[in-house]
Amino acid sequence: xxxxxxxxxxxxxxxxxxxxxxxxxxxxxxxxxxxxxxxxxxxxxxxxxxxxxxxxxxxxxxxxxxxxxxxxxxxxxxxxxxxxxxxxxxxxxxxxxxxxxxxxxxxxxxxxxxxxxxxxxxxxxxxxxxxxxxxxxxxxxxxxxxxxxxxxxxxxxxxxxxxxxxxxxxxxxxxxxxxxxxxxxxxxxxxxx
Numbered sequence: 375x376x377x378x379x380x381x382x383x384x385x386x387x388x389x390x391x392x393x394x395x396x397x398x399x400x401x402x403x404x405x406x407x408x409x410x411x412x413x414x415x416x417x418x419x420x421x422x423x424x425x426x427x428x429x430x431x432x433x434x435x436x437x438x439x440x441x442x443x444x445x446x447x448x449x450x451x452x453x454x455x456x457x458x459x460x461x462x463x464x465x466x467x468x469x470x471x472x473x474x475x476x477x478x479x480x481x482x483x484x485x486x487x488x489x490x491x492x493x494x495x496x497x498x499x500x501x502x503x504x505x506x507x508x509x510x511x512x513x514x515x516x517x518x519x520x521x522x523x524x525x526x527x528x529x530x531x532x533x534x535x536x537x538x539x540x541x542x543x544x545x546x547x548x549x550x551x552x553x554x555x556x557x558x559x560x561x562x563x564x565x566x567x
Contacts, residue, residue: 380418382408384432387425392476396426396484423490430481430491433474434498437464440471453512458558460509464533465540465551475537482534502530514565525561532557 386408390399401422405412419425441463464475485491506526511517517525536553539545 376418379408379410379414383410383415383418383425384429387429388433388436388473388477391429391480392473395480396488399426401425423488426481426484426488426491427494429477430494430498433477433481434501436470437474437478440466440474453509454558454562457506457509457513458555461506461529461533461554461558462551464537465547465554467547472541476541479534479538479541499530503527506530510561510565513562517565521565525565529557529561 383404386404387399390404390407399422401412401415404425405415408415415425419428441460464471481491482495485495503523503526506529507519507522510522510525511519514522533554536545536550540547540550
Protein backbone atom coordinates (compact mmCIF):
# COMPACT_ATOMS: atom_id res chain seq x y z
CA UNK A 375 0.00 0.00 0.00
CA UNK A 376 2.77 2.46 0.90
CA UNK A 377 4.58 1.52 -2.31
CA UNK A 378 1.41 2.25 -4.32
CA UNK A 379 1.08 5.68 -2.74
CA UNK A 380 4.76 6.43 -3.32
CA UNK A 381 4.33 5.46 -6.99
CA UNK A 382 1.17 7.59 -7.24
CA UNK A 383 3.13 10.58 -5.92
CA UNK A 384 5.93 10.05 -8.44
CA UNK A 385 3.47 9.59 -11.31
CA UNK A 386 1.66 12.74 -10.21
CA UNK A 387 4.93 14.68 -10.01
CA UNK A 388 5.91 13.56 -13.53
CA UNK A 389 2.49 14.65 -14.86
CA UNK A 390 2.64 18.04 -13.14
CA UNK A 391 6.22 18.72 -14.22
CA UNK A 392 5.35 17.79 -17.80
CA UNK A 393 2.32 20.10 -17.73
CA UNK A 394 3.62 23.06 -15.75
CA UNK A 395 7.37 22.72 -15.30
CA UNK A 396 9.49 22.29 -12.22
CA UNK A 397 9.06 25.84 -11.03
CA UNK A 398 5.31 25.34 -11.00
CA UNK A 399 5.48 22.22 -8.82
CA UNK A 400 3.79 22.88 -5.48
CA UNK A 401 3.45 20.18 -2.85
CA UNK A 402 -0.22 20.99 -2.25
CA UNK A 403 -1.02 20.56 -5.95
CA UNK A 404 1.04 17.37 -6.09
CA UNK A 405 -0.90 15.99 -3.14
CA UNK A 406 -4.19 16.72 -4.91
CA UNK A 407 -2.88 15.20 -8.18
CA UNK A 408 -1.71 12.03 -6.43
CA UNK A 409 -4.71 11.78 -4.10
CA UNK A 410 -2.60 11.88 -0.93
CA UNK A 411 -1.84 14.32 1.86
CA UNK A 412 1.11 16.70 1.73
CA UNK A 413 2.34 15.08 4.94
CA UNK A 414 2.65 11.76 3.10
CA UNK A 415 4.76 13.41 0.40
CA UNK A 416 7.10 14.82 3.05
CA UNK A 417 7.14 11.44 4.80
CA UNK A 418 8.31 9.65 1.65
CA UNK A 419 10.55 12.33 0.13
CA UNK A 420 11.50 14.68 2.98
CA UNK A 421 11.23 17.93 1.02
CA UNK A 422 10.65 19.41 -2.44
CA UNK A 423 14.23 18.74 -3.51
CA UNK A 424 13.89 15.10 -2.46
CA UNK A 425 10.65 14.84 -4.39
CA UNK A 426 12.35 16.21 -7.50
CA UNK A 427 15.33 13.85 -7.14
CA UNK A 428 13.08 10.81 -6.78
CA UNK A 429 10.90 11.98 -9.68
CA UNK A 430 14.00 12.22 -11.86
CA UNK A 431 14.91 8.65 -10.89
CA UNK A 432 11.33 7.50 -11.60
CA UNK A 433 11.34 9.16 -15.04
CA UNK A 434 14.73 7.67 -15.88
CA UNK A 435 13.59 4.18 -14.82
CA UNK A 436 10.37 4.51 -16.81
CA UNK A 437 12.31 5.57 -19.91
CA UNK A 438 14.58 2.57 -19.43
CA UNK A 439 11.54 0.30 -19.46
CA UNK A 440 9.93 1.64 -22.61
CA UNK A 441 13.21 1.87 -24.52
CA UNK A 442 14.19 -1.69 -23.67
CA UNK A 443 10.76 -3.27 -24.18
CA UNK A 444 11.21 -3.31 -27.95
CA UNK A 445 10.86 -6.49 -29.95
CA UNK A 446 14.45 -7.59 -30.42
CA UNK A 447 13.48 -11.24 -30.88
CA UNK A 448 13.70 -11.10 -34.68
CA UNK A 449 17.46 -10.57 -34.58
CA UNK A 450 18.58 -11.35 -31.02
CA UNK A 451 22.29 -10.80 -31.62
CA UNK A 452 22.12 -7.73 -33.84
CA UNK A 453 23.49 -4.99 -31.59
CA UNK A 454 23.02 -2.28 -34.21
CA UNK A 455 19.32 -3.09 -34.52
CA UNK A 456 18.99 -3.18 -30.74
CA UNK A 457 20.69 0.20 -30.32
CA UNK A 458 18.74 1.80 -33.16
CA UNK A 459 15.44 0.56 -31.73
CA UNK A 460 16.37 1.72 -28.24
CA UNK A 461 17.16 5.22 -29.52
CA UNK A 462 14.06 5.39 -31.72
CA UNK A 463 11.81 4.32 -28.85
CA UNK A 464 12.61 7.70 -27.30
CA UNK A 465 10.46 9.11 -30.13
CA UNK A 466 7.05 7.53 -29.65
CA UNK A 467 3.96 9.66 -29.97
CA UNK A 468 2.30 8.18 -26.88
CA UNK A 469 1.13 10.04 -23.78
CA UNK A 470 3.63 8.22 -21.53
CA UNK A 471 6.66 8.96 -23.72
CA UNK A 472 5.61 12.56 -24.34
CA UNK A 473 5.05 13.11 -20.62
CA UNK A 474 8.31 11.40 -19.67
CA UNK A 475 10.33 13.28 -22.28
CA UNK A 476 8.81 16.63 -21.35
CA UNK A 477 9.41 16.06 -17.64
CA UNK A 478 13.01 14.95 -18.31
CA UNK A 479 13.64 18.12 -20.33
CA UNK A 480 12.10 20.25 -17.59
CA UNK A 481 14.24 18.62 -14.90
CA UNK A 482 17.38 19.01 -17.05
CA UNK A 483 16.66 22.70 -17.63
CA UNK A 484 15.86 23.24 -13.96
CA UNK A 485 19.21 21.83 -12.88
CA UNK A 486 20.69 25.10 -14.14
CA UNK A 487 18.82 26.94 -11.39
CA UNK A 488 18.44 24.13 -8.83
CA UNK A 489 21.93 22.78 -8.08
CA UNK A 490 20.57 19.98 -5.88
CA UNK A 491 19.34 18.25 -9.07
CA UNK A 492 22.70 18.31 -10.84
CA UNK A 493 24.28 15.25 -9.23
CA UNK A 494 21.29 13.00 -9.83
CA UNK A 495 20.84 14.30 -13.36
CA UNK A 496 24.53 13.74 -14.11
CA UNK A 497 24.29 10.18 -12.75
CA UNK A 498 21.21 9.38 -14.83
CA UNK A 499 22.82 10.85 -17.94
CA UNK A 500 26.06 8.95 -17.34
CA UNK A 501 24.15 5.68 -16.95
CA UNK A 502 22.43 6.34 -20.29
CA UNK A 503 25.76 7.15 -21.95
CA UNK A 504 27.27 3.92 -20.61
CA UNK A 505 24.32 1.88 -21.91
CA UNK A 506 24.70 3.38 -25.39
CA UNK A 507 28.50 2.95 -25.29
CA UNK A 508 28.10 -0.72 -24.31
CA UNK A 509 25.86 -1.34 -27.32
CA UNK A 510 28.26 0.54 -29.57
CA UNK A 511 31.09 -1.68 -28.30
CA UNK A 512 29.11 -4.73 -29.42
CA UNK A 513 28.82 -3.19 -32.88
CA UNK A 514 32.47 -2.06 -33.07
CA UNK A 515 34.35 -4.29 -30.58
CA UNK A 516 37.77 -2.96 -31.58
CA UNK A 517 36.90 0.69 -30.88
CA UNK A 518 38.67 2.30 -27.93
CA UNK A 519 36.63 3.03 -24.80
CA UNK A 520 37.10 6.83 -25.02
CA UNK A 521 35.87 6.80 -28.63
CA UNK A 522 32.83 4.72 -27.67
CA UNK A 523 32.02 7.09 -24.83
CA UNK A 524 32.40 10.14 -27.09
CA UNK A 525 30.06 8.59 -29.68
CA UNK A 526 27.54 7.77 -26.96
CA UNK A 527 27.74 11.33 -25.62
CA UNK A 528 27.11 12.76 -29.09
CA UNK A 529 24.18 10.41 -29.72
CA UNK A 530 22.47 11.01 -26.37
CA UNK A 531 23.03 14.76 -26.62
CA UNK A 532 21.58 14.77 -30.12
CA UNK A 533 18.58 12.78 -28.92
CA UNK A 534 17.85 15.28 -26.17
CA UNK A 535 18.03 18.18 -28.61
CA UNK A 536 15.89 16.46 -31.24
CA UNK A 537 13.39 15.40 -28.61
CA UNK A 538 13.03 19.01 -27.44
CA UNK A 539 12.46 20.19 -31.00
CA UNK A 540 9.93 17.41 -31.63
CA UNK A 541 8.01 18.08 -28.41
CA UNK A 542 7.92 21.82 -29.11
CA UNK A 543 6.53 21.24 -32.60
CA UNK A 544 9.63 22.49 -34.41
CA UNK A 545 10.48 19.08 -35.89
CA UNK A 546 8.16 16.39 -37.26
CA UNK A 547 8.47 13.02 -35.55
CA UNK A 548 9.38 11.20 -38.77
CA UNK A 549 12.21 13.65 -39.47
CA UNK A 550 13.56 13.33 -35.93
CA UNK A 551 13.62 9.54 -36.27
CA UNK A 552 15.37 9.80 -39.65
CA UNK A 553 18.04 12.10 -38.15
CA UNK A 554 18.64 9.62 -35.32
CA UNK A 555 19.18 6.78 -37.81
CA UNK A 556 21.57 8.90 -39.86
CA UNK A 557 23.52 9.98 -36.77
CA UNK A 558 23.85 6.38 -35.64
CA UNK A 559 25.22 5.37 -39.06
CA UNK A 560 27.73 8.23 -38.95
CA UNK A 561 28.88 7.29 -35.44
CA UNK A 562 29.28 3.61 -36.33
CA UNK A 563 31.26 4.53 -39.44
CA UNK A 564 33.40 6.93 -37.38
CA UNK A 565 34.15 4.17 -34.84
CA UNK A 566 35.27 1.81 -37.60
CA UNK A 567 38.27 4.01 -38.46
